[in-house]
Amino acid sequence: FNLKVEATDGELFSEPTYVNVTVVRGRMPSRSVTCRETGVAQSLAELVLQKATALRRPRVDEGYTDLFSANRLTPQFESFPSSIVVREDLAKGASVFQVRATDDDTAFNGHILYAISNGNRDSCFDIAMETGLMTVFRPLDRERSDRYVLNVTIYDQGLPQRSNWRLLTVNVEDANDNEPLFAKDSYSVVVPENTALGTEVVQVVAVDRDLGSNGEVSYSLLTAVPQFSINSNTGAVVVAGQLDRETIPAFNLKVEARDKAERGTQRFKVTTLSITLEDVNDCPPLFLPGSYSARVLEDLPLGAVIAWLQTQDSDLGLGGQVSYALANDGNGIFEVDAVSGAVRVGKQLDYERQQIYNLTVVAEDRGTPILRSLSYLDIEVVDVDENLFSPYFSEFAVRGSVKENSRVGTSVLVVSASDEGGDRVVWYSVRGGSGIGSFSIDEETGFPELTSGTSTGRTHCTPLQLNQYWQKSLHTPAVEPVLAELTAHPCSGTSAGRSHCTPLQWNQYWQNSLHTPAVEPVLAELTAHPRSGTSTGRTHSTPLQWNQYWQNSQHTAAVEPVLAEPTAHPCSGTSAGRSHSTPLAPQTHTSTWS
Structure with missing residues (x-):
């Protein structure tokens, strides 16, 4: 704006001066500059207006004066202040100021009317024409306009009409009607996961247009996490704890900005802060x-x-x-x-x-x-058993001798075999020859032993050997089935006639005879066919059949108990003499004879 300013005393005018006024939009000036209203300009303006009004005032005819009908006096203000203060949060219709004036004229000449003739920007104020009560017509907003200079004029209704005016400065007092506003709707930042403690990652900024404590902003984190903290005064977000992307890759934080209003309700605003951790190679495989x-x-x-x-x-x-x-x-x-x-x-x-x-x-x-x-x-x-080599004896043939009255179990000689495959275990067994049944060999050490007597007459032979020999005789036509003859009573130890004796008693007696030299080994003779019940000739029967037949004979009086007689030596392969054998032992023995 370009203003031309002149000074006058009512009759003479000074040389004009020019003032350039530039309106700048922005924040309020620094509080270090304080302006105080002196009222000098307002007083000068009133004096100038009064002088100008006096010059335009018509001269009164001095020849005749009507004291009752003449409008001789100008309305006057009563105790009119130069300025007032109103809160910006006043409601519409709220009273602002009561203007009072007097006029000593009579009738209409003394009737006063009130008006705001200038300065009512935004039409925020209204004044009652007859009462002079000034009220709020539209909501005030200090952030839009913090001061109004109103020209309040009073008029009478006489002729000629007389008026008077005053300038009223209305200062709008701040109210906490604005919430803090963040510079951004939301914040987003990427931070390396190895960021040191205390490092600032972002600063959030909020502005409150209110004044004083109403406009001071305090910051806080609504999302409580140990990894970040915020400076309540500056809004700087810093690293407060160890970051680890592999544990928590991102954070979504709520940041609050709140004013420090001392009266009324504090206002606040919340924004979102997204922090993404950038990966750093900090994890070994x-x-x-x-x-x-x-x-x-x-x-x-x-x-x-x-x-x-x-x-x-x-x-x-x-x-x-x-x-x-x-x-x-x-x-x-x-x-x-x-x-x-x-x-x-x-x-x-x-x-x-x-x-x-x-x-x-x-x-x-x-x-x-x-x-x-x-x-x-x-x-x-x-290890895998490759078995590339066969075991071999150190000698092709081995000769040994034993006395004919040697006891069973007597060691005869030692044979030795080797295997080039390493530390392999060699097992020994008797596979053939004329000594089968008379000799055995320790399968681990290779020691041959005497298993039966070698003299003519009776031989010692276990029930197991007898059963095994019988099994072989079934597949070897040259070998006659093994039978046995009872030569002594297995229960009483006498040989007087035939007697009823169970296979278990016979087996038990045979076991005792091995340890009692006075008791002759038990033998048996087949006197009845175990299948047909006749005694004609020798018959082929398994020890199991023989045992089963004996069981049947207990309940059949006409059937004589089953006995057996060997016709071939069950251990040595010869038929010279009887041998000691029982029918039940093969059912429980688990070892192998070769």
């Missing part, structure tokens, strides 16, 4: 499990997979890509796939050369810096 072990056969083919290495790396990008290697590969015996972690056989295994391998495996990522970890793989090679 982690083996799952921590160590490995495997048992492998020595004849596995080359390239066979014997173990899988697995790791977990929570980093992103290259930091999470893992490659595998062997710190020691057993001289190339093993190899590992760098990508999949499959451990394979690289060279032929040999149990006889090495049985245990302790490998160190390495896993490293491709991040910056490169991180690695170690694990261990224990491999046990399992």
Whole structure:
């Protein structure tokens, strides 16, 4: 605006001066500059207006004066202040100021009317024409206009009409009617996960247009997390705890800005702060499990997979890509796939050369810096029986001798065999020859032993040997089935006639005869056919059939108890004499005779 300003005393005018006024939109000036209303300008303006009114006032005819009808006096204000203060939160219609004035003229000449003739910007104020009560017509807003200079004019209704005016400065007092406003609707920031404690990551800013404590803003985090904190005065968000993207990759925080109003309700505003952690290669590969072990056969083919290495790396990008290697590969015996972690056989295994391998495996990522970890793989090679060589005797033929009255179990000689396949166990057995039944051999040591007497007459033979010999006779036509003859009563020890005796009693008596030299070994003679019940000739019967027939004879009086007579030696293969045998023992014995 360009203003032309002149000074006058009512009759003469000064030279004009020019003032340029520029209106700047923005924040209020610094509080360091304080302006105080002196009222000088307002007083000068009133004096100028009064002088101008006096010059325009018509001259009164001095010849005749009507004291009752002439409008001689001008209305006057009563105790009119230069300024008043109103709160901006006054409601519409609220009283602001009562203007009072007087006029000593009579009738209409003294009747006063009130008006706001100028300065009522935004039409925020109204004044009652007859009473002079000034009220709020439209809501006030200090942030839009904090001061109004109103020209309050009073008029009478006489002729000529007389008026008077005053300037009333209305200062709008601030009320806490504005909430803090953030510069952004929301904030978003990316922070490296290795950011040091105390580092500022972002500053949120909120502005409150109110004055004083109503416009002072305090900041706080509504989302309580130990990793971040905020400065209540500046709004700076800093790192308060250790960050770890692998644990919590992002944070969504609620930030509140609240004013410090001392009267009334405090106002606040909430915004969102999104913090995303940027990955840093801080996690080495982690083996799952921590160590490995495997048992492998020595004849596995080359390239066979014997173990899988697995790791977990929570980093992103290259930091999470893992490659595998062997710190020691057993001289190339093993190899590992760098990508999949499959451990394979690289060279032929040999149990006889090495049985245990302790490998160190390495896993490293491709991040910056490169991180690695170690694990261990224990491999046990399992022997495979290749059986490439047959056992052999040190001598082709071995000669030995034994006295005919030697006791059963007497050692005769020692045979020895070897196997070039290593520390293999050699087992011994008698497979054939004329001494079958008379001699046996220890299957582990190779010691032959005497198993029956060798003299003519009666021989010692266990029930098991008798049953086994009978089984062989079924598949060997040259061998006659084994029978037995009872020569002594197995229960009473006498030989007077035949007697009823169970196979169990007979077996028990045979056991006792081995330890009682005075008791002659029990023999048996078949006197009835175990199948047909006749006694004509010798018959072929298994020990089980014989036992079953004896059981039947207990309930059949016409059937004589079953006895048996051997016609072939069950142990030595000869028929010279009877032998000691029972029918029930083969049912419970589990060893093998050769």
